Amino acid sequence: MPISFANIPANIKVPLYWVEVDPSMAGLPTINLRALLVGVATADAEAPMDIARPIGSQAQADLAFGQGSELARMFKAFFANNFANEVWGLPLAEPAAAAAATGTIGITDAPTAAGTIHLYISGEHIPINIATTDTTGDIAAAIADAINAQVDLPVTAAVSAVGGSDVDLTSTFKSINANDISVMLNYFGSRGGEQTPPGLGITLPATGFLTAGTGTPVFDNAIMNLGEEPFEYVAMPYTDSNSLFDWDQEYGFTDMGRWGWQRQLFGHIFSAKRGTYADLLTFGDALNSPVESIMAFEVASPSPSYEWAAAYAAKAQRALINDPARPLQALTLNDIKAADVHQRFDFVELNSLASTGLAIQKIGGDNQPMIAREQTTYQVNLYGQPDDAYELVTTLATLAKLLRNQKHAVTSKYPRHKLANDGTKFGAGQAIVTPGIIKGELIAQYQQDMYNGLVEDLSNFKRYLLVERDPNDPNRVNVLYPPDLINQLRIFAVLAQFRLQYDRGVDTQMIGPTQPPFNAASGA
Secondary structure (H helix, E strand, C coil): CCCCCCCCCCCCCCCCCCCCCCCCCCCCCCCCCCEEEEEECCCCCCCCCCCCCEEHHHHHHHHHCCCCCCCHHHHHHHCCCCCCCEEEEECCCCCCCCEEEEEEEEECCCCCCCCCEEEEECCEEEEEECCCCCCHHHHHHHHHHHHHHHHCEEEEEEEECCCEEEEEEEEEECCCHHHHHHEEECCHHHHHHHCCCCCCCCECCCCCCCCEEEEECCCCCHHHHCCCCCCEECCCCCCHHHHHHHHHHHHCCCCCCCCCCCCCCCCEEEEEECCCCCHHHHHHHHCCCEEEEEEEEECCCCCCCCHHHHHHHHHHHHHHHHHCCCCCCCCECCCCCCCCCCHHHHHHHHHHHHCCCCCEECCCCCCCEEEEECCCCEEEEECCEECCCCCHHHHHHHHHHHHHHHHHHHHHHCCCCEECCCCCCCCCCEEECHHHHHHHHHHHHHHHHHHHCCCCHHHHHHHHEEEEEECCCCCEEEEECCCCCCCCCCCCCCCCCCCCCCCCCCCCHHHHCCCCCCCCCCCC
16 A cells, blocks of 8 residues: 555455545644743732733733833833734843832922923923922922823832922832933923923933942743743843843753754844943943844933833844844834934944944934844854854844744654655655655755745755765754855945046947947047
């Protein structure tokens, strides 16, 4: 019986018609590429710590992780940039002995004219209308009330004393990232209709940010509890060495990493780092991970690093699910506020940051940041020599897609097959494969991947593809798989070699075929 049945017995005697259904040639590879946001929750959060859970709305995030918490704010930034793809949250407990960040807004003089205070906390606009009859105490109370009325802010406010003129701000969550909460006035300036009311004296935290926040989360239990659940795009806002190391180990190429041969889960880590040009260069120079991409942004941006990280991961997920090989450049990070024009990185700074393993952003025509280059932190090989093999997020994203396609084809079409040498004469329909059949399958899959814009150069792929039986294990096939990943249009360089007039008497090759050569003697 040449046809290999999986279920119908070969010795069946009962008539008549029996059928088994085989889906091995019908299915297409499908996988739900989830995002995961990692951040600190408030002490009164509903969700258990260190356990990921799916989130479908901002209301769910606020309830699960606490309004104004780092993680809830990350979801606010995520949903502003991605409303369609599945996302989970991984809440972290406030670190042991951690401290909240604090700051003070002081009212030193009452206004001489009515107006509006345009206060921004963590990039959120908080307008406070004041009258000329308001005292400094009245204004301080109005500021505190306006802040507390916006319950999703990452701070709470209290007037320092009854009738006092100072407003004390305290972060809603405790961690070092609370120091990234900005406090500023008049983000859009007078051109945007924002200016401080005449005569009003108001002071803000000296650095423009809350300070004194301490504590970095411990990720051990949170990472362990992820188990084998697939999470492709992780927004992880902590950029200290220990945190980056822990997530690199989970997602890297070690035996137990998600890119390792045992787990084959794949995935990427997205983060963001605020800093001066010099500080970011030093920071980037010490990094080297193929799976981590950290967006560099200016000190003067009002938006906190954890919201930058969430927005970056959201746009990456949305774009790479559609096509993992397309560059992320020009994708806008919605609701992220850029630094003022004179405080933004210039061309030289951006180019150097990208050359030092940091993703970079530019400002688009809508005055919002957009991804300029999705650089990973990978810069050198195992011997410390410069290497660009993994420098772009799209490289591993494309490779993950290819490997998943290949795995689906092999596991769907050959789940219970016998293995024979090429040239073996066996009946049609037998569940038998040979190295040649497998090679043909891989070439066919490569052609499909090329049609879908993931790879190129089929002829050289065929030339270097090797499929062979293992000399020491007759039940094993070894494959050397050499895909040529498609590249991206990232640089368009033009040499504008202009002329004031072509010299028609010298170079007749430049003259069109319907135009006779210029005759210098006759002038015709």
